[in-house]
Amino acid sequence: MTTRVGGIEAGGTKFVCVVGTGPEDIHAQVRIPTTTPEATLGAALAFFQEQGLQGGRLGALGIASFGPLDLHPGSPTYGFITSTAKPGWKNVDVVGAFRRALDIPVGFDTDVNGAALGEGRWGAARGLDTFVYLTVGTGIGGGGVINHQRMHGLIHPEMGHIWLPRSPDEVPSFQGVCPYHGGCFEGLASGPALHRRWGGQAETLPEHHPAWALEAHYISLAISNFIATLSPQRIILGGGVMEQKHLYPLVRDEVRRLLNGYIQAPSILERMDAYIVPPALGGLSGAAGALALAQRALEGGG
Amino acid sequence: MTTRVGGIEAGGTKFVCVVGTGPEDIHAQVRIPTTTPEATLGAALAFFQEQGLQGGRLGALGIASFGPLDLHPGSPTYGFITSTAKPGWKNVDVVGAFRRALDIPVGFDTDVNGAALGEGRWGAARGLDTFVYLTVGTGIGGGGVINHQRMHGLIHPEMGHIWLPRSPDEVPSFQGVCPYHGGCFEGLASGPALHRRWGGQAETLPEHHPAWALEAHYISLAISNFIATLSPQRIILGGGVMEQKHLYPLVRDEVRRLLNGYIQAPSILERMDAYIVPPALGGLSGAAGALALAQRALEGGG
Ligand SMILES: Nc1ncnc2c1ncn2[C@@H]1O[C@H](COP(=O)(O)OP(=O)(O)O)[C@@H](O)[C@H]1O
Numbered sequence: 001m002t003t004r005v006g007g008i009e010a011g012g013t014k015f016v017c018v019v020g021t022g023p024e025d026i027h028a029q030v031r032i033p034t035t036t037p038e039a040t041l042g043a044a045l046a047f048f049q050e051q052g053l054q055g056g057r058l059g060a061l062g063i064a065s066f067g068p069l070d071l072h073p074g075s076p077t078y079g080f081i082t083s084t085a086k087p088g089w090k091n092v093d094v095v096g097a098f099r100r101a102l103d104i105p106v107g108f109d110t111d112v113n114g115a116a117l118g119e120g121r122w123g124a125a126r127g128l129d130t131f132v133y134l135t136v137g138t139g140i141g142g143g144g145v146i147n148h149q150r151m152h153g154l155i156h157p158e159m160g161h162i163w164l165p166r167s168p169d170e171v172p173s174f175q176g177v178c179p180y181h182g183g184c185f186e187g188l189a190s191g192p193a194l195h196r197r198w199g200g201q202a203e204t205l206p207e208h209h210p211a212w213a214l215e216a217h218y219i220s221l222a223i224s225n226f227i228a229t230l231s232p233q234r235i236i237l238g239g240g241v242m243e244q245k246h247l248y249p250l251v252r253d254e255v256r257r258l259l260n261g262y263i264q265a266p267s268i269l270e271r272m273d274a275y276i277v278p279p280a281l282g283g284l285s286g287a288a289g290a291l292a293l294a295q296r297a298l299e300g301g302g
Numbered sequence: 303m304t305t306r307v308g309g310i311e312a313g314g315t316k317f318v319c320v321v322g323t324g325p326e327d328i329h330a331q332v333r334i335p336t337t338t339p340e341a342t343l344g345a346a347l348a349f350f351q352e353q354g355l356q357g358g359r360l361g362a363l364g365i366a367s368f369g370p371l372d373l374h375p376g377s378p379t380y381g382f383i384t385s386t387a388k389p390g391w392k393n394v395d396v397v398g399a400f401r402r403a404l405d406i407p408v409g410f411d412t413d414v415n416g417a418a419l420g421e422g423r424w425g426a427a428r429g430l431d432t433f434v435y436l437t438v439g440t441g442i443g444g445g446g447v448i449n450h451q452r453m454h455g456l457i458h459p460e461m462g463h464i465w466l467p468r469s470p471d472e473v474p475s476f477q478g479v480c481p482y483h484g485g486c487f488e489g490l491a492s493g494p495a496l497h498r499r500w501g502g503q504a505e506t507l508p509e510h511h512p513a514w515a516l517e518a519h520y521i522s523l524a525i526s527n528f529i530a531t532l533s534p535q536r537i538i539l540g541g542g543v544m545e546q547k548h549l550y551p552l553v554r555d556e557v558r559r560l561l562n563g564y565i566q567a568p569s570i571l572e573r574m575d576a577y578i579v580p581p582a583l584g585g586l587s588g589a590a591g592a593l594a595l596a597q598r599a600l601e602g603g604g
């Protein structure tokens with residue numbers, strides 16, 4: 001468990017690269033802007049090569065990436081970012097680039113499955129076997145662990161794209177910002193949706209603005225659906241929009257109201273404060289998750 | 303694998319009790335109406351006791367039951383039906399009744415997780431690791447297998463109770479029939495919802511009735527949400543309402559339309575006929591699943 005490994009939280013705006021053994025033992029860290037695959041992957045690679053020379057060889061690398069991804073070990077495009085809309089990043093062999101150059105095991109998963117894994121190992125989901133990690137930011141994504149295993153299946157979850165009922169308090173002209181679905185969860189509740197609906201950056205809207213009750217309502221509808229579908233033991237809710245800390249109590253109350261007593265579990269009826277929680281690792285969930293992915297790869301767990 | 307075991311599909315209207323080794327090798331079968339726990343459990347027990355005497359001792363029993371259920375092995379109410387609205391059946395120790403009297407291992411799960419297990423072992427989900435079983439009948443329920451394991455978590459899924467957008471084609475005065483949520487999936491698309499909205503039993507509505515396009519739309523919204531949340535490799539869609547076989551092509555087309563190319567998987571884009579399918583075991587999914595639960599219990603898998 002204490003082998004020095006590398007981790008990458010590969011995001012659409014930046015790559016966070018770390019070396020260490022866990023979130024409390026980070027030996028080195030660098031942030032690289034996400035520009036072209038050549039430049040970004042090249043800079044990340046240079047960082048890990050230098051770390052391997054200077055601080056001691058890395059046992060493995062973990063990558064928690066924006067997607068969609070190919071996560072099927074047998075597939076010819078395993079380890080690729082596949083059909084992303086991000087210019088230049090379609091069909092990029094992320095895992096291969098590092099595996100060839102570093103010649104170490106590489107673990108790979110979505111950013112949100114990675115963050116879930118990190119929170120499960122070191123953070124807010126320790127000791128649980130079934131939980132969800134949800135991020136509400138530029139996009140909305142969700143991942144999770146079910147019976148101690150990460151969610152993959154056909155591809156991997158895309159929880160931001162569920163359909164939700166439109167609120168009667170919705171701005172009548174607002175149709176949502178998802179290029180595929182208009183008013184899906186991401187279309188209605190992402191940072192860009194807040195921006196488009198209210199005309200200002202989400203971070204500039206004051207706490208008493210009606211934006212937040214509506215935002216809490218949509219997040220709560222989605223969480224109610226995830227509870228009904230997955231029956232998680234806890235939901236970790238993060239991302240830039242959740243920097244508005246006053247959203248947490250609004251969401252907890254609204255989820256309870258929406259479930260309306262149907263799910264008879266003390267976690268929901270009595271201990272909601274411990275049921276819907278912020279990430280315990282804060283901004284490090286993803287990078288820590290990448291380290292956990294590396295450690296799994298070292299143990300042969302992919 | 304060929305030990306003779308017992309299985310119960312415990313439904314709100316009838317208990318189907320079987321003895322055998324699988325759906326193609328059923329030695330005996332009986333249907334018992336669901337009245338009071340004493341009468342129904344008593345009649346089921348008598349059946350299995352007689353089968354044990356006449357045809358040879360049963361190695362184990364499996365129960366796939368209506369719920370909600372307590373599925374946590376360590377809990378004092380493990381094996382109970384818990385908070386059901388069905389008169390007389392709240393807090394009934396189903397597993398205990400059989401374990402005490404028969405003194406054999408008893409496997410236990412929801413009706414839909416059981417049906418998923420049966421379809422995974424002998425039916426439409428053979429060879430898959432991640433899939434969903436959905437039933438649209440008097441109620442709507444869903445269960446599934448993720449990475450080869452049944453879905454439990456906090457309690458177990460209650461997939462019928464997700465929130466969906468109301469169709470613009472909805473009958474304006476119709477508010478849904480769910481006593482907890484009004485217009486959740488079950489509230490809008492169960493057999494009783496069809497009855498209440500259109501004023502006649504679902505089985506009497508002709509194929510060209512507008513009921514079916516609306517029904518297919520709601521089922522497709524829900525399935526799109528389950529795809530985005532769980533990423534299943536296949537969805538098995540059964541229950542009384544799906545006796546309307548013309549619904550399958552409507553649902554497949556509508557799911558593809560709703561996903562709108564977002565999920566780039568050949569299963570969805572090219573092989574939808576094999577992606578959303580009826581149960582291969584027909585009316586035996588649940589009872590077969592109960593046999594599979596018994597076999598798991600025999601192997602010590604709970
Ligand atoms: N303090 C804040 N309050 C509200 N919204 C915020 C805040 N900080 C960031 N956001 C919004 O969150 C989004 C960025 O999300 P973030 O999770 O930081 O990154 P990303 O999703 O791009 O990985 C932007 O739409 C931004 O407007």
Ligand SMILES: Nc1ncnc2c1ncn2[C@@H]1O[C@H](COP(=O)(O)OP(=O)(O)O)[C@@H](O)[C@H]1O
Nearest residue numbers: 313439440441493494504505541542543545546
């Ligand atoms: N052929 C049919 N066409 C449409 N609806 C049907 C048909 N058969 C049964 N149903 C409806 O399905 C419901 C019963 O569902 P079923 O799955 O058979 O049982 P349950 O859900 O009670 O276990 C009833 O609401 C009934 O109206």
Ligand SMILES: [Zn+2]
Nearest residue numbers: 161178181184
């Ligand atoms: Zn969308």
Ligand SMILES: [Zn+2]
Nearest residue numbers: 463480483486
């Ligand atoms: Zn409901």
